[in-house]
Structures are given as C-alpha cells and as structure tokens.
C-alpha cells in the first residue's frame with residue numbers, strides 16, 4: 001500500500017512537471033510527448049539504452065502494476081475492516097480523524113473512475129470531448145480545456161486526488177516507520193499538505209490558463 | 218443532578234440487543250461514571266428489574282476493565298477534559314439533564330457477553346503469542362548489570378503503561394488492535410531483555426492479531442486520542458520498523 005502509493009505520487013509529480021511544459025510552448029510540450037513515447041528524432045527517453053518506444057511501455061507496466069497492487073491492498077484492508085466491524089455504534093463521535101482519512105476508500109474509487117475517463121480521453125483519444133482529433137498533443141490539450149465544464153470536472157477530480165494524497169502521503173511514511181514522535185508526525189503531515197497543494201496548483205494552473213486564453217489562444 | 222441514560226441491553230451473546238432509556242435521579246457531580254451506574258442498578262434492583270451488567274475492578278484507572286463507549290467515544294473521552302478510563306470520568310463532566318448513550322465496545326474480536334460486558338480474551342492471546350521475555354530464572358541480577366539509556370527507559374515505561382482496556386480497538390474505524398500490540402512491541406523492543414526475541418515477537422504477535430480478526434491499521438489516529446494511558450501513536454511506527462527489519466531475519470522462517 002505504502003510503496004505503491006509513493007510510486008504513484010512520484011509519477012504524479014513527474015506528470016505535473018511535464019504538463020507545465022504547456023507554458024513553454026507547443027514545440028516543448030509536443031517534443032516532450034513524443035520523447036516519452038520514443039517518437040522524437042533523437043529516439044526518445046532512454047534511447048539507445050532501450051530501443052525507441054520501449055520506455056513508455058515499461059513505464060506503463062510499472063504504473064499498472066502499482067495501481068493493481070495498490071487497489072488489491074486497499075480491498076484487502078477494506079474487507080478486513082468490514083469483517084472486524086459487524087455492528088456499528090448508535091452514537092459515534094470522531095475525535096482525531098481527518099476528512100481525507102475517512103474518505104480514502106470511497107474517494108479512491110471515485111478518483112479511479114475519473115482516471116479511467118482521463119486515460120480514455122488523452123491516451124486512447126476515445127472520449128475527447130471536443131470531438132475527434134489527430135493534430136499535435138499541444139493542440140489537443142488546448143482544444144479540450146477550452147471547454148469550461150471539462151476544466152470544472154478536472155478541478156473536482158484533482159480535489160479527490162489531492163485529498164487522497166493528503167492522508168496517503170503521511171500514512172505511507174507512518175507505515176514505513178517514519179512516525180517516530182509527535183514532531184515527526186507534524187513534519188510528515190506538513191509535507192503531505194505541501195505535496196497535495198503543489199500537485200493541485202501545478203496540475204490545475206495549466207487547464208485554467210487554457211480556459212482563460214493565457215496560453216494557446 | 219438528573220440524567221437520562223440510553224443503555225445497550227443484551228441478555229447474552231446470542232440475543233439481539235437494543236438501547237433502553239432510564240432516568241437516574243439525584244446524581245452527585247462528584248460521582249464517577251461507574252458510581253452513577255451503581256445508582257441506576259440499585260434502583261433497578263429495588264424495582265425487581267435486571268441490573269445493567271458492566272465490567273469494572275480497580276476503579277482507579279489501572280486495571281483496564283471498565284471500558285464502555287459514552288456518547289460515541291471510548292471511555293467518554295469526548296466528554297472528558299483529560300485522557301481517562303470510565304471509572305475516572307466524573308459526572309461533573311456532564312450537564313444536568315444530559316442524555317447519555319452508553320454502549321459496549323463494538324468489534325468482531327470483542328463479542329458482547331452481556332449488556333456492556335465484552336470478551337477481550339483476544340488481547341490475552343496476542344500477548345501469549347509473543348508479548349513476553351523468556352528467561353532462565355535464578356538469582357536476581359545486579360541492579361546495574363543491564364544499563365538502559367534514559368530515553369529508551371522512558372519510552373519503554375510509557376509503552377508499558379498500556380492497561381489492555383481495548384479503547385483503541387473500540388475507537389478505530391478499522392477495529393484494529395495495532396496500538397495495543399505496538400505498545401507491547403515497543404515496551405520490550407526498548408529493553409536489553411527484549412532483544413533476543415525481538416524479531417520473532419513482532420511476527421508472532423502480528424500473526425495472532427490478524428488471526429483474531431482485528432482490522433489493519435490505516436494511520437487514522439482515533440486510537441491514541443482515546444487511550445487512557447496516552448500510548449503514543451508513534452509506537453505503531455516502531456512496530457512497523459521492527460516488522461520491516463524482521464523480514465530480513467531468519468527468526469521464524
């Protein structure tokens with residue numbers, strides 16, 4: 001749970017930095033998209049260590065494995081909790097838990113559902129809301145995020161993602177043994193907030209900039 | 218003061234339970250919560266009704282018997298200004314005329330025996346699985362034969378104060394017994410006597426914890442909040458560190 005979660009957070013940070021290349025311009029972003037897939041003139045990332053185009057598939061396999069193992073662990077924990085909780089209290093009051101901690105399970109399902117939509121949209125190109133498209137990745141992203149409700153959907157999706165990370169980041173480190181004192185706990189929770197906020201702002205600033213015509217106008 | 222109680226009544230482990238409302242009159246604010254329940258039971262006995270069964274022993278906060286959930290928090294932690302056991306919670310923590318819900322611990326591994334009494338022997342079996350130090354008995358060792366640093370000694374003592382009340386399980390949304398298990402792991406892991414069996418212990422105790430049907434910890438933190446002995450939340454990370462280290466040891470493989 002902890003290890004796969006941290007792998008996914010590391011991926012998100014990379015993904016976010018990549019998306020910010022939209023601000024540098026079409027050449028930069030398009031080259032980056034092609035480079036990841038081994039379609040750029042220089043053979044792409046890790047070429048010639050790997051044949052061109054292999055990296056993206058290895059990367060996808062690792063990500064998929066992380067997601068599957070993460071979900072498998074989550075379902076196991078959920079089942080154990082359900083089995084250990086046959087009846088609930090008439091009165092229940094929470095003293096310590098955060099909203100993020102409480103919504104990890106249903107929140108995780110919601111964000112995974114939107115992830116499927118996201119992949120169908122930008123990777124498979126099956127649910128592009130602005131209609132079929134065969135131009136550059138840059139133009140595709142600009143075309144999509146000109147649609148205000150799509151930006152709104154992404155804004156909500158990213159809230160679910162970042163809440164998940166707010167608890168998940170701290171929890172992963174606690175599971176790995178880093179919660180060594182009340183002070184360590186405060187530091188880890190502070191870092192979790194920082195990562196969640198950086199990811200939220202870093203991801204959403206680009207779609208918002210497209211929507212308002214600051215880039216790609 | 219007068220209070221209205223809604224108490225969980227359940228005749229035995231097999232029967233269905235339900236909340237029953239009682240009025241308790243002339244409660245002194247200086248009574249402990251258990252004394253208030255005694256008052257209710259005297260009244261019920263006079264009326265010829267079955268008194269409410271609840272666990273208690275020391276009534277001074279050290280035995281861990283008296284756990285009940287009061288207004289949705291274990292040992293009534295939400296009503297008390299300080300960490301407390303039910304026997305050390307006083308009626309002055311409640312308003313005159315208050316309506317107070319009293320329920321047993323609810324967790325699969327802690328089945329209700331009667332009314333507010335649950336069976337906590339699952340905890341005993343976790344301790345039996347590894348929460349001990351095997352020693353050859355003989356003459357007592359010299360007092361200073363085993364020096365223990367101040368920091369470790371403090372930490373061992375803090376963890377050793379766990380009274381096995383089960384509030385941590387009662388409060389946990391996963392019904393996990395991790396704080397209890399981690400308290401014993403940390404207690405023995407800090408001391409030289411605990412070292413020889415350290416890695417075997419964490420594996421055995423966790424295996425027993427899981428076999429008893431307790432849930433897994435997801436670092437939510439309700440346990441440490443209600444713990445009457447303030448067992449630190451970070452003992453769970455100590456358990457995790459020992460568990461990770463034990464994966465690289467031959468003990469128990």
Ligand code: HEM
Pocket residue numbers: 012015019033060063115118119122123137141154158161203204206207
């Ligand atoms: C505002 C937020 C986001 C934007 C604008 C965005 C944008 C994109 C774009 C444009 C692509 C396709 C790139 C290309 O054509 O090569 C992509 C791929 C992808 N995104 Fe996102 N993304 C966002 C958030 C996320 C989040 C939160 C996740 C994970 C939970 C995620 C996971 C992925 C994955 C797994 C891929 C596919 C990688 C592959 O092709 O194998 N994205 N994203």
Ligand code: SF4
Pocket residue numbers: 378379380381382383384385386396397400440443444445446447448
């Ligand atoms: S850790 Fe605290 S709440 Fe849990 S059994 Fe021990 S004393 Fe009770």
Ligand code: FES
Pocket residue numbers: 272273274275276277278279280281282283302303304305
């Ligand atoms: S009766 Fe012993 S701790 Fe409350």
